[in-house]
Amino acid sequence: MEDVLLKTEKLCKTFRQGRLETPVLFDIDMKIKRGEFVAIMGSSGCGKSTLMHILGLMLKSSSGRVIIDGLDTSALDDNRRARLRRDKIGFVFQRFNLLPTLNAYQNIAVAERIRGHCIDGQIWRALEAVQMTDKKQYKPGQLSIGQQQRIAIARAISHQPEIIMADEPTGNLDSSNSERILNLFSQIHRQQGITIVMITHSLTAAQWADRIIQIKDGRIVDH
Amino acid sequence: MLILALSNLTHRKVRTCLSILAVAISITLLLVLVGLSHGTLNEISQRMQSVEAEIIVRDRHFDLGSMSGGKLWEKEIEQILQLKIGTNPTVERVIPVFLGRMKLGGLSQNVFGVHPEDFSYFAGNRRILEGYLFTDIESPAQALARLESPNNPQTINYLPLLIDKRLSNAARLNVGDTTTFGDTMAQITGIVETGVAGRVFAPINMLRAANGISAKTAHLFFVKAGNNLNTDQLQQLCDEIETKTRRSANLVANYGQVLEQNFQNLTIFVGLVSVIALVICFLFILVTMHTIVLERSKEIAIIQSLGAARSMIMIQTIQEALIICILGCIIGIVMSFGAKWLIETYQPLMTVEMRLHWLLLAVLIGVVGGVLSALVPGYMALRRDPVEVLSFE
Ligand SMILES: Nc1ncnc2c1ncn2[C@@H]1O[C@H](COP(=O)(O)OP(=O)(O)OP(=O)(O)O)[C@@H](O)[C@H]1O
Ligand SMILES: [Mg+2]
Secondary structure (H helix, E strand, O other): OOOEEEEEEEEEEEEEEOOEEEEEEEEEEEEEEOOOEEEEEEOOOOOHHHHHHHHOOOOOOOEEEEEEOOEEOOOOOHHHHHHHHHHHEEEEOOOOOOOOOOOHHHHHHHHHHHOOOOOHHHHHHHHHHOOOHHHOOOOHHHOOHHHHHHHHHHHHHOOOOOEEEEEOOOOOOOHHHHHHHHHHHHHHHHHHOOEEEEEOOOHHHHOOOOEEEEEEOOEEEEO | OHHHHHHHHHHOHHHHHHHHHHHHHHHHHHHHHHHHHHHHHHHHHHHHHOOOOOEEEEOOOOEOOOOEOOOEEOOHHHHHHOOEEOOEEOEEEEEEEEEEEEEEOOEEEEEEEEOHHHHHHHHOOOOEEEEOOOOOOOOHHHHHHHHHOOOOOOOOOEEEEEEEHHHHHHHOOOOOOEEEEOOEEEEEEEEEOOOOOOOEEEEHHHHHHHOOOOOOEEOEEEEEEOOOOOHHHHHHHHHHHHHHHOOEEEEHHHHHHHHHHHOHHHHHHHHHHHHHHHHHHHHHHHHHHHHHHHHOHHHHHHHHHOOOOHHHHHHHHHHHHHHHHHHHHHHHHHHHHHHHHHHHHHOOOOOOOOOHHHHHHHHHHHHHHHHHHHHHHHHHHHHOOHHHHHHHO
C-alpha cells in the first residue's frame, strides 16, 4: 500500500468579494506520497499559490477535502488547523517573510517557540543545514537575499515538519543562488526524508523534483 | 512570545516612550488629584480632632466648605451645659469659635476667634514656640468701640494673631510682623506648634469687632463632655443637643466623614477629572496599539503561517500593551511622589496624601486599562486574512 501524506478530493476554490465571484480551482484531485519531492507548475494566475495555501491550511477551500496524514482537515476549526500547520508543515515563501526586527537565530527561535519548544540544538542543526551558523546574529536587512532565503528554509525545517511547502522559493534569486537553494531542498529531502511541495514556473527548478504537477486554469492537466 | 513584544517595543523607541509617558502622566494626575483632595481634607479633619472636645456643634446652614453661613449665639452655651445623660453632669465646657477669613501665605485662611482661656483646649500639649498668647477685651461691643477710634491712645488698634509653625514657615511670618484683616491692622504675636485646629487664632471679641459685629455670635461650639461618657452616650448627647438647640451636632471623631460629605462635589469633580484623564490615556494606548497592529499585520500573518493560534496573537498584543502600561504605572507613581514633593515644598499648606491602596489601585487600573485597550486592536489583527497580507503587502 502506498503511503499517502497529502490528498485532495474534488477540491474547489472560489473567491467571493461581495457579489464578485472569482472561481480559481476546479475539482483538484491529487495525492502526494510521504517523502516525495513534487513541483507544481503552471502559468501565472492559474491558481498555484491558492492551491498551496489551501494545502497548507492557510486558506479554506470552497468545497472538497484536504486530507493530511489520514486526517480530513475540512471539518477542523481554526485552532486545530493552526496546530496542524504548526506541527506538520513548514512554509517557504518567494519573499522570505522573515521578521525584520529579529536576528537570524531569533527568527528561528520564534517559530520554535510558537511550536511550543525552543531547543537550541535544533536551531543550530537547522542553521548548520543551511550553512548559516556564522550569520546567526544578523538581522534580515543585514543579509543578502540568498542568505535570507536560507534562513527562511532553516526556520521551516527546524522542527522537522512532515512537509515543506515552498511558493516560488527561487523566484527572487539569481541562478547561482537558485541552484544553491534547490540543492538545499534536494538535500533536505534526501537526508531528512521531508516531503516537499514546491511551486515554480521555472522548468530548470522543477527538474530537481521527483514529479511535476501541471496546472492550467485551475485544473490539473498532467501527473 | 515576550521576545516579539519586546523587540517590537524597542524597534520604535520614541513611540514606546511616548505611550509610556502618556500612561505615566495620567496615573500621576490621578494620584495627585486624589491625594491632594483627600490629603487636604484629612489634614483639616485631623487638626479638628486635636481639639480636646468630643462634639462639634454648628448651625444647619453653616457651610463647612466656605466656613460661612448660619451663626450660633453664645447664650446657647447655657442650654448645652444643662443637658444631662442619666444623672451625671454631662457637659464640662462649651468652647465657642468665631470664624473669620483672611489672606495669609498666599492662601485664604480661616481665623479661629477663641477666648484666650479656651486656648488650652486647642493647644493640648502643643507649646507656643515664640511670642505669647493674646488677651481679649470683655465684649465685642467694647472691642468695636476701640477699633473704631484709632486715635485714642488707650486703643489696642491691631488684631493680635497666633499662627501655627507650618504657616509661619510657608508665609515666612514671624512674631512682630504686621498685616491687615480687612481694614484692621493685625500683628503676629505668637507662633504655636503645628497640629492645632486652626492655622490662625485671634481673640474672639476682637475678631468679631474686626468683622463689624458687636453681638456675641459664634460659628462653632466645641463641646467637652465629662470624661466618663462612652461613644453611645456621646452620640446620645449629640442627639440631645440637636433636639434642644435645633443645631447640628457631630462627634469630632466623625468630622472626617462630615467633611467628606460636605465636599462631595469636590470629590465627584476630582473623580470625574481623573476618569477623563484615564479615558484619554487609554484611548492613546488604543491608538498606539492600533498603529502597532496595522504596521505589523505582515508580521502577524507570518506568525500565523508558522502555526500561531489566534489566542497567541491576542496574548502578544496584550503583552505589548501591558509592558507599556506597567512601565507607565511605575513611572507615574515615581512622578506622583515627585509632584507631591514639589507641591508640598512650594505650596506648604497643601497636603498630598499617598495611600498604598491608591497606588495599588492605580496599578490595577493601568493593567486592566492596558488589557482592554489592546483587545480591540488585537481583535482587528485577527480579522485580517493572513494569505492576503502575505501576498499583497
Ligand atoms: N483573495 C483573493 N480574492 C480574489 N481573487 C483572488 C484572491 N487571491 C487570488 N485571487 C485570484 O486567484 C487567481 C489565482 O491566483 P494565484 O495567486 O493562486 O495564482 P498563481 O498561480 O500563484 O500565480 P503566480 O504564478 O503569478 O503567482 C488569480 O486570478 C487571482 O486574481
Ligand atoms: Mg503565486
